[in-house]
Amino acid sequence: MDRAPTDAPRLTTPTLQDVAARAGVSTATVSRALNFPDRVAAATRDRVMQAVADLGYSPNFGARAMAARRTNTIGAIIPTMENAIFARGLQAFQDGLRAEGFTLLVASSAYSAAEEEEQIRTLVARGADGLLLIGHERDRRIRDFLDARGIPALVTWAFDANAAHPSVGFDNRAAMRTLADRAIEMGHSRLAMISADTVGNDRAAERVAGVRKAMAAAGLDAADLTVIVTPYGIDNGGRALAQLMARDRAPTVVLCGNDVLAVGALRQARLMGLDVPGDLSITGFDDIELAQVAVPELTTVHVPHRKMGAEAARVLARMVRDGAPAEAVKLPADLRMRASLAPPRARRGGPRMWWPGASRR
Amino acid sequence: MDRAPTDAPRLTTPTLQDVAARAGVSTATVSRALNFPDRVAAATRDRVMQAVADLGYSPNFGARAMAARRTNTIGAIIPTMENAIFARGLQAFQDGLRAEGFTLLVASSAYSAAEEEEQIRTLVARGADGLLLIGHERDRRIRDFLDARGIPALVTWAFDANAAHPSVGFDNRAAMRTLADRAIEMGHSRLAMISADTVGNDRAAERVAGVRKAMAAAGLDAADLTVIVTPYGIDNGGRALAQLMARDRAPTVVLCGNDVLAVGALRQARLMGLDVPGDLSITGFDDIELAQVAVPELTTVHVPHRKMGAEAARVLARMVRDGAPAEAVKLPADLRMRASLAPPRARRGGPRMWWPGASRR
Numbered sequence: 001m002d003r004a005p006t007d008a009p010r011l012t013t014p015t016l017q018d019v020a021a022r023a024g025v026s027t028a029t030v031s032r033a034l035n036f037p038d039r040v041a042a043a044t045r046d047r048v049m050q051a052v053a054d055l056g057y058s059p060n061f062g063a064r065a066m067a068a069r070r071t072n073t074i075g076a077i078i079p080t081m082e083n084a085i086f087a088r089g090l091q092a093f094q095d096g097l098r099a100e101g102f103t104l105l106v107a108s109s110a111y112s113a114a115e116e117e118e119q120i121r122t123l124v125a126r127g128a129d130g131l132l133l134i135g136h137e138r139d140r141r142i143r144d145f146l147d148a149r150g151i152p153a154l155v156t157w158a159f160d161a162n163a164a165h166p167s168v169g170f171d172n173r174a175a176m177r178t179l180a181d182r183a184i185e186m187g188h189s190r191l192a193m194i195s196a197d198t199v200g201n202d203r204a205a206e207r208v209a210g211v212r213k214a215m216a217a218a219g220l221d222a223a224d225l226t227v228i229v230t231p232y233g234i235d236n237g238g239r240a241l242a243q244l245m246a247r248d249r250a251p252t253v254v255l256c257g258n259d260v261l262a263v264g265a266l267r268q269a270r271l272m273g274l275d276v277p278g279d280l281s282i283t284g285f286d287d288i289e290l291a292q293v294a295v296p297e298l299t300t301v302h303v304p305h306r307k308m309g310a311e312a313a314r315v316l317a318r319m320v321r322d323g324a325p326a327e328a329v330k331l332p333a334d335l336r337m338r339a340s341l342a343p344p345r346a347r348r349g350g351p352r353m354w355w356p357g358a359s360r361r
Numbered sequence: 362m363d364r365a366p367t368d369a370p371r372l373t374t375p376t377l378q379d380v381a382a383r384a385g386v387s388t389a390t391v392s393r394a395l396n397f398p399d400r401v402a403a404a405t406r407d408r409v410m411q412a413v414a415d416l417g418y419s420p421n422f423g424a425r426a427m428a429a430r431r432t433n434t435i436g437a438i439i440p441t442m443e444n445a446i447f448a449r450g451l452q453a454f455q456d457g458l459r460a461e462g463f464t465l466l467v468a469s470s471a472y473s474a475a476e477e478e479e480q481i482r483t484l485v486a487r488g489a490d491g492l493l494l495i496g497h498e499r500d501r502r503i504r505d506f507l508d509a510r511g512i513p514a515l516v517t518w519a520f521d522a523n524a525a526h527p528s529v530g531f532d533n534r535a536a537m538r539t540l541a542d543r544a545i546e547m548g549h550s551r552l553a554m555i556s557a558d559t560v561g562n563d564r565a566a567e568r569v570a571g572v573r574k575a576m577a578a579a580g581l582d583a584a585d586l587t588v589i590v591t592p593y594g595i596d597n598g599g600r601a602l603a604q605l606m607a608r609d610r611a612p613t614v615v616l617c618g619n620d621v622l623a624v625g626a627l628r629q630a631r632l633m634g635l636d637v638p639g640d641l642s643i644t645g646f647d648d649i650e651l652a653q654v655a656v657p658e659l660t661t662v663h664v665p666h667r668k669m670g671a672e673a674a675r676v677l678a679r680m681v682r683d684g685a686p687a688e689a690v691k692l693p694a695d696l697r698m699r700a701s702l703a704p705p706r707a708r709r710g711g712p713r714m715w716w717p718g719a720s721r722r
Contacts, residue, residue, distance in 0.1 A: 073483060081452045084445035091442045094469060103483045105466040108455060122434060122464045126487040234650050263654050289595050293624050295656040
């Protein structure tokens with residue numbers, strides 16, 4: 001637990017006046033910077049937040065336990081509302097919160113760190129008692145901002161026991177490694193990936209790392225892994241697959257960073273006359289509904305959306321209500337073996353067929 | 362426009378004291394009932410809201426035009442976060458709001474009127490400047506609550522020029538009727554529907570009405586239409602299809618209330634060995650990404666998600682910022698003819714085949 005304790009006494013308690021003096025502003029400005037950060041010039045806000053961090057000032061010090069101060073509202077910031085990636089987990093989170101007496105407000109950041117920060121400040125200014133965030137990667141300033149206000153934050157969709165905020169999630173790297181291990185065991189040696197941008201997205205980065213780790217462990221050169229980076233989206237998955245198959249050494253299996261990209265890749269393969277899994281295996285990650293609607297059904301990593309959402313609600317409600325130390329909860333993310341992954345054709349002894357124009361070695 | 366004008370002078374302006382006297386409570390209670398309705402007993406809140414409505418009291422009377430009072434936050438309440446039905450439109454709404462300088466906070470009501478009302482109150486208490494709501498059907502009390510506080514609300518996913526709140530949407534009944542007309546023109550006379558519960562869901566009710574209207578216009582008995590009602594969900598769509606096909610007079614076309622149900626029906630048809638569209642046509646409504654991932658691709662009604670979200674952002678931003686009278690915007694919702702709808706086999710002269718055990722007349 002490296003969140004500042006919020007209901008234990010300290011030896012010295014810095015005051016609002018201390019913060020104002022250190023930042024060289026009025027106490028009214030400090031108050032405004034904390035409560036309505038969007039109404040204060042960025043430079044002033046930074047100065048105030050620096051003073052808050054330096055002094056370890058907490059405006060709600062000792063007050064979080066007072067039920068009267070709570071608004072019973074929890075905020076969640078997800079990277080996107082499109083594509084239903086976060087939909088089921090979020091719905092379970094909301095169902096869990098409702099049972100605990102909280103209302104959920106959701107904002108989406110379009111995978112932008114700057115927008116996420118703005119939305120965190122908005123939700124806090126609007127009185128959120130606690131926040132659910134996706135993934136661990138964000139600026140240290142945000143943690144300081146939340147700590148200074150005594151707002152508990154819980155991370156999900158990732159798990160890292162050593163990160164700034166506690167998490168209820170799963171190990172993205174290990175899960176993707178298990179899937180890549182399975183593909184390699186089946187005889188695949190020409191692996192490729194279609195991934196979201198890994199900058200500012202630790203889930204995507206960990207999934208790529210998992211494939212590399214599996215390759216290295218199997219004696220394959222991980223530097224050989226071609227990774228096409230593209231925003232999540234069905235059409236983007238399709239375009240990326242076309243690029244991969246036009247390469248000199250086309251892959252026999254394409255591991256996609258999520259189901260949305262994978263379904264786009266499947267569709268493109270169909271348009272190109274490629275048989276999946278006969279000519280090419282394709283896998284996803286998430287196990288959203290798309291995965292079982294796809295033809296062939298998609299081999300993927302099952303993210304425990306409902307369980308994760310429900311556990312996150314339970315843990316965050318305790319953090320907010322009881323000031324309970326956060327419980328880190330690591331959930332399993334298992335493989336779902338379906339028809340889209342099979343041994344490569346050479347391995348199965350059948351003829352190797354490629355669509356015209358792309359047949360290279 | 363039946364929203365109370367918010368920036369024009371009135372002849373007499375009721376005060377907080379007037380409301381308190383009429384409700385028989387203190388002014389502090391009135392204030393709390395308006396700002397934190399969840400902290401006031403329901404009976405007291407109702408009494409205060411009745412007094413507010415009787416007197417036409419508006420706590421923000423004349424103040425909405427003051428930029429300083431605005432929080433630049435807009436709330437949206439959607440029926441569900443699952444299944445991506447509202448995802449794309451909402452993302453476009455958020456993108457549009459961001460361009461206008463607003464942050465979006467979203468809540469989901471699980472298709473429950475009571476939860477929607479609670480979330481409206483929460484968003485208003487948290488300072489929302491305006492609200493986006495799905496569909497027109499809701500208790501009169503909610504409109505009074507919003508009017509009393511001068512909070513503009515815009516309805517989307519439906520269009521009704523005569524409803525309490527202005528709308529940016531499309532005509533659900535006309536769109537579904539166009540699709541049913543097309544099926545009937547192709548030679549289908551045994552129509553069935555899989556629909557969401559029509560109680561409290563005007564979009565679902567209008568879609569069923571559209572099919573009935575098409576049948577009546579074509580001289581078919583609209584009372585013959587079998588409608589299976591089930592919550593939106595892929596598995597539910599599948600179960601409903603199995604029920605329909607087990608009936609004495611199995612349909613030749615199943616019109617589904619949305620794409621999620623339709624994709625579930627498609628999947629179930631595949632499991633039952635039915636060829637779509639050879640043995641059975643299946644259609645959807647929404648044109649979400651699922652529709653083109655399905656095999657065969659789904660004939661459906663294209664809801665203009667992005668256009669609708671963008672227009673709703675533009676109109677609501679004007680309502681909030683300028684106190685502009687709401688512009689009603691009716692958008693087209695066209696058919697997307699794809700492979701899942703075709704003339705019935707008898708019409709095409711081929712053999713009529715059914716899977717064993719369900720072949721009746």
